[in-house]
Each structure stands twice: as C-alpha cells, then as structure tokens.
Amino acid sequence: xxxxxxxxxxxxLVISAVVTAWGEEGVPAELFEALTPEAxxxxxxxxxxxxxxNILLNGLSYIRQYLLENVFSAFxxxxxxxxxxxxxxxxCGISAQLCPGEQSAGTVTLAGALAITLLAVGxxxxxxxxxxxxxxxxxxxxxxxxxxxAAATASSGGLISAGVQQVATVMFAxxxxxxxxxxxxxxxCVYIAVAVAEALLPQHPIKRLRGGIxxxxxxxxxxxxxxxxxxxxxSGSVAASSDALTLRLTRTAIGTAVPxxxxxxxxxxxxxxxxxxxxxxxxxxxxxxxVLLICLTPFMHLAxxxxxxxxxxxxxxxxxxxxxxxxxxxxxxxxxxVLGMAGSCAVLLLISVSSTVSAVxx
Amino acid sequence: METIIxxxxxxxxxxxxxxxxxxxxxxxxxxxxxxxxxVAGAALLTPLGEILTFVxxxxxxxxxxxxxxxxxxxxxxxxxxSRLGAELCRDAGQNALAALAELGGAVGALLVSLxxxxxxxxxxxxxx
Numbered sequence: 382x383x384x385x386x387x388x389x390x391x392x393x394l395v396i397s398a399v400v401t402a403w404g405e406e407g408v409p410a411e412l413f414e415a416l417t418p419e420a421x422x423x424x425x426x427x428x429x430x431x432x433x434x435n436i437l438l439n440g441l442s443y444i445r446q447y448l449l450e451n452v453f454s455a456f457x458x459x460x461x462x463x464x465x466x467x468x469x470x471x472x473c474g475i476s477a478q479l480c481p482g483e484q485s486a487g488t489v490t491l492a493g494a495l496a497i498t499l500l501a502v503g504x505x506x507x508x509x510x511x512x513x514x515x516x517x518x519x520x521x522x523x524x525x526x527x528x529x530x531a532a533a534t535a536s537s538g539g540l541i542s543a544g545v546q547q548v549a550t551v552m553f554a555x556x557x558x559x560x561x562x563x564x565x566x567x568x569x570c571v572y573i574a575v576a577v578a579e580a581l582l583p584q585h586p587i588k589r590l591r592g593g594i595x596x597x598x599x600x601x602x603x604x605x606x607x608x609x610x611x612x613x614x615x616s617g618s619v620a621a622s623s624d625a626l627t628l629r630l631t632r633t634a635i636g637t638a639v640p641x642x643x644x645x646x647x648x649x650x651x652x653x654x655x656x657x658x659x660x661x662x663x664x665x666x667x668x669x670x671x672v673l674l675i676c677l678t679p680f681m682h683l684a685x686x687x688x689x690x691x692x693x694x695x696x697x698x699x700x701x702x703x704x705x706x707x708x709x710x711x712x713x714x715x716x717x718x719v720l721g722m723a724g725s726c727a728v729l730l731l732i733s734v735s736s737t738v739s740a741v742x743x
Numbered sequence: 744m745e746t747i748i749x750x751x752x753x754x755x756x757x758x759x760x761x762x763x764x765x766x767x768x769x770x771x772x773x774x775x776x777x778x779x780x781x782v783a784g785a786a787l788l789t790p791l792g793e794i795l796t797f798v799x800x801x802x803x804x805x806x807x808x809x810x811x812x813x814x815x816x817x818x819x820x821x822x823x824x825s826r827l828g829a830e831l832c833r834d835a836g837q838n839a840l841a842a843l844a845e846l847g848g849a850v851g852a853l854l855v856s857l858x859x860x861x862x863x864x865x866x867x868x869x870x871x
Contacts, residue, residue: 468801469815476819479826488852492818495859496811502866509870570870577863 408529408667415525417518420674423447427670440670444677455682459689462504466693466709469496470701477702486702487583493705494580501712504686505573509566512719515679519726520558522675526668526734527551533661534737541623542737545616550733553609557729560605561722565598569718572598576711583704591711598718602725609729613736665738669731676727680720687716746790750783773835780827810858817855821848 413421427440473493477486531547575591635646690713698706757779761772795816802812825848832841 465802468798469811472798472815472819476822479819479823486822488849488856489818489822492815492852492856492859495856495863496815498863498866499808499811499859505866505870570867573870574867577867 408664412522412525412529412664412667412671415522416671417675419678420518420671423674423677424667424671428667437666437670440673444673447677448681451678452681452685455685456689459504459685462500463689463693465500466497467696469493469500470697470705470709473702473705474700490583490702490704491581493702494577494708497580497705497708498577501690504690505712505715508683508686508716508719509569511679511683512723513562513566515676515723516558516561516726518675519672519723519730520554522671523551523554523730526664526671526730527554530661530664530668530734530737533664537661538628539624539661539737540627542617546613546733546737549609549612549616550729553605553612554726554729554733557605558726560601561726565601565722566719568594568598569715569722572718573712573715576708576715579711580704580708588707595714595718599721602721606725606728606732610732613732617736662738665734668734669738672727672730672734676723679723683716683720683723687713687720689713690716746786750786753779753783753786773831776831776834780831810862814855814859818852821851821855824848825851 416424427443428436473489476489527547527550531543534543572594575587579587579591690709694706694710697709757775761775764771825844828844829841832844
C-alpha cells in the first residue's frame with residue numbers, strides 16, 4: 382500500500398513538472414513551422430525578447446512599431462499608380478471642357494475608363510494574390526494550432542469544451558475558407574468586371590448589380606461570423622459547466638473511492654490541471670499572435686491600397702466625370718472586400734482562441 | 744498670351760465679316776468660318792505641342808505605358824476634331840451632316856480604343 386501510494390504520487394509529480402515546464406518553455410515547434418517565414422521570424426524575435434508572461438504585450442508593441450515604420454513607405458509605393466490614374470481623369474476632364482457635347486464626352490469617358498482599368502490591373506492582381514495567400518496561410522496555421530489547443534484544453538480539464546469549441550472552429554473555418562476561395566473571390570472578380578461595364582455604360586442601370594454584389598459578400602461574411610460567435614457563446618457556457626461538474630464529480634469520486642491517499646490525489650490533480658492550464662494559455666497567446674503576424678503585412682498592403690484608391694476617387698471627384706470617379710471608388714471597394722474576407726478568417730480564429738484562453742475553470 | 748489674343752481677334756473678325764457678307768453672299772459665311780478655323784487651328788498647334796510634350800513628360804515620370812497613353816490622347820484629339828466639324832456643319836444648317844460627323848468621331852474613338860478594350864477583356868477573362 383505504501384509503495385502504491387508512493388508510485389502514484391511520483392507519477393503525478395512528474396506529470397505536473399513536465400506540463401508546467403512545457404508551459405514555461407513555450408509552444409511546440411510544429412506551431413512555429415506552421416507560420417509563414419516572415420511571421421516565424423517576427424515571432425522568434427518577439428518570444429526571444431520577452432518574458433513568457435509579457436509575450437502578448439510585447440507582440441502588440443512589435444505590431445504597432447512595425448506599422449509605424451512601414452505604412453508610409455507602403456503609401457509611397459502606391460503613389461505612382463494614384464498619380465497615373467489622376468492624370469487620366471484630369472485629361473478626360475480637360476477634354477470634356479474642350480468638347481462639352483454628350484457624344485464626345487462619352488467616347489472620352491470610355492477611353493478613360495479603359496485606361497484606368499489597365500493602370501489598376503497590377504494592383505488588382507496583387508490584391509487577389511495577397512488575399513488568397515493570406516487565407517491559405519491562416520488555413521495551414523489553423524490546422525496546426527487548433528488540434529494542439531484542443532489537446533491542451535482537454536488536458537487542463539476542459540474535455541467537453543475542447544471537443545465542442547475546437548470541432549466547431551474547425552468546421553466553421555473550413556467552411557468559411559472554402560466559401561471564400563470557391564465563391565466569394567470569383568464574385569469579387571465579377572464585381573470588378575461589373576464596375577468596368579458600369580463606367581463604359583453610364584446610363585445603364587447596371588449600378589444596382591454592383592451594389593448588390595458588394596452587399597451580398599458583406600452579408601455572407603457577417604452571417605458566418607455571427608453564427609460562429611453565437612454558437613461558441615451558447616456551446617461554450619454549456620460545455621464549461623459540464624466540464625466543471627465533471628471535474629468536481631471526478632475529484633469527489635477519487636477522494637471517496639481510493640482509500641487513505643484519495644484526498645491527496647484529488648488535491649494533487651489541482652496542480653496538474655493548473656500546469657496544463659498554463660500550457661493552454663501559452664498556446665492560446667501564441668496562436669493569437671501567430672494569426673496577427675500572418676495578417677500583419679498583407680493587411681497593411683491591402684488597407685494602404687484601399688485607402689489610396691479611395692483618396693484618388695476623392696481627388697478625382699474634384700476634376701473628373703462621375704463614371705470615372707465611381708470606377709475608381711469601386712476598385713477601392715474591391716480591395717475592402719478582399720480585406721474583409723481575409724479579416725473574417727482571422728477574426729474567426731481569434732475569437733475561437735481567445736474564448737478558449739479566457740474560459741475560467743470553476 | 745499673344746497667341747490667344749490673336750486667335751480671339753481673328754475669330755471675332757471672322758464672325759463680324761461672315762455676318763456682314765451673309766447679307767450679300769449667304770455662302771460666304773461658311774467659307775469665312777472654315778478659313779478662320781484653319782488659321783486659328785494652325786496658330787494653336789505650337790501651344791498644343793508644348794502642352795502635349797509636358798503631358799508626355801508627366802506620363803513618362805509616372806511610368807504610364809504608351810499603350811495606355813496614346814489611345815487616350817488620340818481619343819481626345821478625335822473628340823475635339825469631330826466636335827469642330829459637327830459645329831461647322833450646324834452653322835451651315837446641315838444637321839444631318841453634323842450628326843454624321845459626330846458619329847464618325849465616335850467610331851474613330853472606338854477604333855482607337857480597341858487595343859485598350861482588348862487588353863481589359865483579357866484582364867477580366869484572366870481574373871474570372
């Protein structure tokens with residue numbers, strides 16, 4: 382009996398030490414490898430500089446610093462494209478002044494719309510490529526993060542939470558990313574095509590089609606996120622209560638069923654679960670930072686391009702014809718749609734991770 | 744500045760002459776208008792050339808390709824010329840010819856913009 386008690390205590394102590402140490406050392410190397418090369422280098426810089434409890438703050442500070450250092454150079458990179466587009470608009474505006482007839486203005490607007498579309502083609506292609514790459518990177522990272530987080534959640538006593546939340550996240554994330562790749566990205570291309578057609582045929586009521594497409598994409602993303610958040614909220618509270626009840630019953634059962642050392646074992650599980658909770662929080666913080674770092678550079682470039690097109694549309698409205706201004710504005714909105722798609726994938730992962738990390742064990 | 748003053752003066756003089764001579768020779772108004780347009784157009788060539796050179800310099804600085812820039816300039820030129828021709832026809836009381844001149848300008852502008860249209864079509868085809 383004494384030998385058995387000693388063996389059980391030793392096993393519990395070893396498990397506790399390993400879990401606590403793992404939590405203190407950090408996350409598994411596979412999660413680092415699942416990041417993009419740029420995000421991995423940034424993460425290594427953040428985690429090497431800071432104490433474990435300050436990693437999140439250090440990470441947010443790094444992100445702020447990165448944005449301050451790079452956003453203006455990103456704007457300068459877009460300046461040439463904006464100047465070219467404004468030059469086309471001004472040229473068309475001058476010719477409209479020289480030849481105020483409707484037919485003349487129509488032909489010049491047609492040529493101007495085609496020229497603006499060709500000038501924006503580089504930005505459009507890079508926008509779509511950046512959006513696809515970001516979503517693919519988030520997909521790869523989520524496939525490494527979510528199972529690891531689920532295992533850590535389960536080992537910290539959240540068996541039901543791990544099953545419910547992580548399964549829901551995997552399901553929603555997979556569906557959302559497939560929806561974006563297969564449906565919404567082609568819809569954005571159609572949106573751009575409709576915007577060009579609208580500029581070529583200003584009197585045609587095709588404007589409503591473009592507006593409808595934009596709204597449909599926004600609604601699809603919003604509905605997905607609302608459904609996911611609602612499901613997580615409802616299932617999370619139920620699962621947390623079930624986990625807490627399960628733990629309490631298990632401890633009571635151990636304390637009652639195992640003679641002599643039952644109480645000690647029941648108390649010792651507390652430290653094991655605390656260590657596992659530390660690990661879960663470390664992985665959760667890493668996961669949140671990982672998602673933010675994957676999205677950092679692409680989002681900055683997409684946001685800069687979006688703002689550049691919107692500012693160009695504003696300045697063009699002072700000198701140019703309405704069809705050209707609306708074309709430039711529509712191209713800016715297309716950037717916003719792609720940004721929204723990638724952003725919704727990131728938000729979905731962040732909500733899932735943060736709800737796992739912030740869950741309090743009763 | 745001097746060129747603009749000269750052009751303005753010539754146009755006003757031509758209008759007065761056409762108005763005066765129209766009482767005796769109705770067709771002379773049209774001939775005077777054509778002559779003044781030719782003279783004023785020739786006088787405008789030099790300033791327009793300078794503006795064109797500046798615009799080309801700006802386009803080169805901003806990196807705009809010639810395949811985008813030249814069709815646009817040609818379209819603007821076609822619009823100006825067709826408008827001028829149509830107004831001359833209207834002055835002569837020939838509305839049908841004026842409409843034909845404008846149609847010709849539109850067709851010419853479309854022809855010139857065809858390379859742009861083809862490039863945009865290929866771009867959109869590649870995207871979708």
